[in-house]
Amino acid sequence: MDVTQTTAEGLKREFRVVVPAADLETRLNDRLVRLKDQVRLNGFRPGKVPVAHLRKLYGRAVMAEAIEELVRETNAKIVTDNGFKLAMDPQVKMPEDKAEIEAVVDGKNDLAYTVALEVVPAIELADFKGVSLERLVVEVGPEEIQEALKRLADGNKPFSPKPEGSAGETGDRLTISFVGRIGGEPFEGGTGEDIQLVIGSGQFIPGFEDQLLGAKAGDTRTVSVTFPENYLAEKLAGKAAEFDVTVKSVEAPGEVAIDDDFAKKLGLESLAKLEEAIAERIKADYTAQSRQKLKRQLLDKLDELHKFEPPPTLVDEEFKAVWETVLSDLKTQNRTFADEGTDEEKARAEYRGIADRRVRLGLVLAEIGEKNAIKVTDEEISRAIIERARQYPGQEQQVWDFYRKNPGALASVRAPIFEEKVVDYILELATVTDRTVPKDELFKDDEQAAA
Incomplete structure (x- = not known):
């Protein structure tokens, strides 16, 4: 077999593969010999069907299977030998001339085809110990607890x-x-x-x-x-x-007295315990918002520190998904690009940049996870699926089966868990400084914060 690289432009690679007819013949015979012990034909004892007869009956189909297997093996070898990380599945281009294909399948001609690859670039990771971040912290005040208590009482009037x-x-x-x-x-x-x-x-x-x-x-x-x-x-x-x-x-x-009896109706032993529970819930909300802002800071830093050209195909796919969402949202809201203070050309450029950033950051996070052996366990995935299933009372088993039987859906569960674990890993290395701020600053959206 002869494998020759014919193209190396940016992240695109192309190889020409030539497989001698003799090699295909050997593979065909090997498969027919294995098939001999499996088929049952009238007039022949098990395992005694002549290979020549099998070839007459099944030769073309078996040769097609042999070629398919060989292409898979060859593609895998090209990737392994060159140390490639693929951004997309290999694109195989077989001969288009029907007579040429027939000759290959009949074992008369060598098989010649091309395989196009798009690879992930080598990513040099930054030193995360040099990253400085600020975590916003909000203290839960007694007035917030009382406001929440009042809302709770109003909802239980x-x-x-x-x-x-x-x-x-x-x-x-x-x-x-x-x-x-x-x-x-x-x-x-x-x-x-x-x-x-x-x-x-x-x-x-x-x-x-x-x-x-x-x-x-x-x-x-x-x-x-x-x-x-x-x-x-x-x-x-x-x-x-x-x-x-x-x-x-x-x-x-009617009126609701906010006292121990009210707390007991809600399943807590006293008003003090109810206030503690409310404080914990508010604190959890603040912690989640703080985590979200800290993560955004971190991703911005990773974006600054890792500038490289991502695989065009991945960017194209990401942009397509983003753009479809943008158009759908505009249609739903009955708005135009002009209503958003832009035009389609500018919007495309903006969202193309967003797609580029998302792909680069995804590759960086994946590289960090791989180099530091960060894994998502089956137990973590199961817990996440169970949490999702609980959102559909009475349909828990159907939800569980859906995720377990659909690799794509399962990947959608694994991905955010993996991302959060990588973020945690980086945060342990980075310098994170806490700053106490008012509630309004914590919940100020990013556009307002940047203004």
């Missing part, structure tokens, strides 16, 4: 029926049934029975609750609203609708 003939006011709870129509026709998801709605809570489409102010038990009202442009159900976004609403009951909110 008891409601009692108002006197007959009483009108609904802001804060009252109505039990309603409704039928929605668009263009005079009912639509999917537009019907509800015995739905509880607190006026002023913002549960429903903007304008819906306001039109029920003053409604009494037994009243029927026609509520006219327009679905928001960014409504999740794309078919309804921006559409005008009418709802025939029947008010079943009107209830007034």
